[in-house]
Amino acid sequence: MNDRQQTAVALNTAPYAALLLRLALGAMYLAHGLTKLLVFTLPGTAGFFESVGFPGWMAYPVTAFELLGGVALILGIFPRWVAALAAVQLFAAASVHFANGWSFSNPNGGWEYPVFLAVAAAALALLGDGAYALKRSR
Template sequence: MIDTRTAPYAATALRVALGILFLAHAGLKLFVFTPAGTVQFFGSLGLPGALAYLVILTEVVGGLALIAGVYSRIVALGLIPVLLGAIVTVHGPAGFFFTNANGGWEFLALWIVGLLAVALLGDGAYALKPTPGAAARAAFAR
């Protein structure tokens, strides 16, 4: 049974934590690897360099949207392809465990599950702009 009194706060905690992770990874690409280095890395994988800028932008905008609670359900689903791309191109071949050389895919898989949970749970408490129709669905479910 789900505790309906605390579930909105759990959804918020998950949403904010995932948003912070996306901002951290965007920050890594911006301030540690640098955008030019990220473009070069994407190129070494056979990907277009411009895709690096799109990934950085997606991580920043998506992370901020999750933290603020702006269309969280939609944003969560929209961020999954970024993580799937990282699994297919970089982390999948390294194996399952994230401690493997080049990092495995276990952390990204858990991250995807978290995003799916946000998409299923909803925006949670303190969302600035809940996903359209969420209030109507909640009222209908009662």
């Protein structure tokens, strides 16, 4: 395969790669939002936020963003913008884990998982909306 053919393949398959990334991130976001809402509860999540130095009230918009952002990513509603905001939120989430070290299996979780997800969200924001997006970002 020559360079021109490889470029054509990459351009033809990139939207499907972005779709896979969008669906995976959307499912992860939705799962984390539902966990905050139904398992930890919003008051419990607010208490955790306060225990790590964030204002407790931030639990409410963060949970809403995870739920609505997860659905938006899955459906493809402004996915580039949602992914860009998700990357920022995930880097903030990673800051909670910096003192715990790298590995997610460390006590209280390390920062590898949220940083990986932040990079994945940034990659989606750079790649574009992906195939089958309902409302394309501009």
